[in-house]
Amino acid sequence: MPTTPDALTAIYEDLHRHPELGGQEHRTAGIVADHLRALQYDVTTGVGGTGVVATLERGAGPTVLLRADMDGLPVKEDTGLPYASTATATTADGEEHPVMHACGHDVHVTCLLGAAARLAQDTEWRGRVLLVFQPDEENGNGARDMVADGLFERFGKPDVVLGQHVAPLPVGVLGVHAGSAFAAADSLRVVLHGQGGHGSRPEATVDPVVLGAATVLRLQTVVAREIAGSDTAVVTVGSFHAGSAPNIIPEQAELQLSVRTTDEHVRTKVLAAIERIVRGEAAAAGAPREPEVELLQSFPAVDNDADACARVATAFQDGGQHLVVDPGPVTGSEDVGILATEAGVPCAYWLLGGADPALFAGATTVDELRRVVAELPSNHSPRYAPVAGPTIESGVAALVAAARSFLG
The missing domain is CATH 3.30.70.360 (Alpha-Beta Plaits)
Structure with missing residues (x-):
């Protein structure tokens, strides 16, 4: 079970080595489902194509939806990592392309598996955890496909939608912005x-x-x-x-x-x-x-709820593990907001720092952080590579803290 840092890093490296394009995440979905079943979650596969939904109930209380996307990109990896992808896949145009987790969705999946393990071990919360491992985010289809396949009719509507996206901010920094957070x-x-x-x-x-x-x-x-x-x-x-x-x-x-x-x-x-x-x-x-x-x-902008953002930001700071900053609106896009809109509930979706903090030595303001970020390989770059272990640990802690801030 993915309960130790070494186990999570091994999962991450395996997912990174074997990326799959949107709608083709069969191997990834199988790995996710196997781990969640071992944690005693109620698991359903094939939702909206290759999506995986898992639930865990602990009596009366709110339902918290935690979401991670699973798909890679048609990018040839140039990171030099020992676990770099050499995978290829056929795209919608019928051509064979190299595939890479250039956007960090392998981080998202690993972090949510780690959070699932910690929530399963924690017997103090009350309510219901609804885990959504979503396909095909890059093409903008995954959230809609899962909703159209009866996500909320089959598994119930949540009280809040939570999630994160890894970015070239230093590990330990979380970016939380209320309002139009992602374009x-x-x-x-x-x-x-x-x-x-x-x-x-x-x-x-x-x-x-x-x-x-x-x-x-x-x-x-x-x-x-x-x-x-x-x-x-x-x-x-x-x-x-x-x-x-x-x-x-x-x-x-x-x-x-x-x-x-x-x-x-x-x-x-x-x-x-x-x-x-x-x-x-x-x-x-x-x-x-x-x-x-x-x-x-x-797909529409992600509209983060102000109260939900304030709650998760407080939870992040109370843990003493994270520095919370407001990055302002991000021009990157995400379809996670569709889940919140369709359910009619608030959303809190934040940036997860995944870059080596040593690269940011001397930066003390958001503007100084931005100047360093601008010089680093960005998401979708063939050279984009989060610092695996510390990033995963930070992401797991953030997801657990956010979920616990809403659970009874």
């Missing part, structure tokens, strides 16, 4: 149509590569020139595909965009600006067809 996310696919031809005769074509390049540059003005400095927005072009040979001007180019906002008005404005720019650049280039703008996925 809403929208992913878009844009297809720009040109008129192909020979690379030596561009005058006989409408070049979608040039059109795409102009569109990418113009999209940078959305945040820089259309969004107020006091508002939060990010527009990233993460993928640009066009052409097959140096001497052929292709028929089309495809862009994939990621948009992050924390305010619905700003979100509406950004999405409208993207559509306007895409269509405007196509018209300016004389494109033979209107471009296609498709929304691939969308």
Whole structure:
């Protein structure tokens, strides 16, 4: 059972070595289910695809939902760790890609297993623990799929939703922010149509590569020139595909965009600006067809409840193990808020420091912490690697403290 630091580190290293993409977390789900059954939890698998739900009851009292996501990313690992991933998987486009736990979901799973063990051993609390190991967070589908599969009808509604996300903050630091804590996310696919031809005769074509390049540059003005400095927005072009040979001007180019906002008005404005720019650049280039703008996925901002955040922050500080800071709104996104919204209950979702504290020597303010964080490999980087043992111990303690602050 995952009760000792060494046992938890071994679980973490195994999960890190064997990541799985969203919707494909069969091995991970099996490991989770086996450990929870050994701890005497009531375990159900296959919820919302590959999700695992486990419950433990100790008499009358509140129900506390603790959530961890399980999926990896199509990233080739470059950490140099002895337990680095060499796994590959087939993505939705039918191509084989390297896979890595570049976002730290292996940390999340390990921490929740550790917390499950400590809560099972603790006989003093009253109420009900509802553990949700969620698939497919990166594609924004997992929380919705579990809700659609009857999560709350089958296992009951919680009184609060709790969870954490590892980040390149120093180990021992927890970031708690009330209100819009994590940004809403929208992913878009844009297809720009040109008129192909020979690379030596561009005058006989409408070049979608040039059109795409102009569109990418113009999209940078959305945040820089259309969004107020006091508002939060990010527009990233993460993928640009066009052409097959140096001497052929292709028929089309495809862009994939990621948009992050924390305010619905700003979100509406950004999405409208993207559509306007895409269509405007196509018209300016004389494109033979209107471009296609498709929304691939969308999930809302995580709205942290102020009272719930105050309660968990107090619990973290009372333990004497953590330094609690307010990181402000985070432009990263999370679908955990959907669980709280669908259940109609408060949410408290915090950042878990996972970086070597020695890297932050001399930093005493949030601004100084941010400057160091900006220089470290971030989540989704092929070089992202939390300090395993101390991070896991900190994360387990945080989850247990948060849960106990609500349980009777």
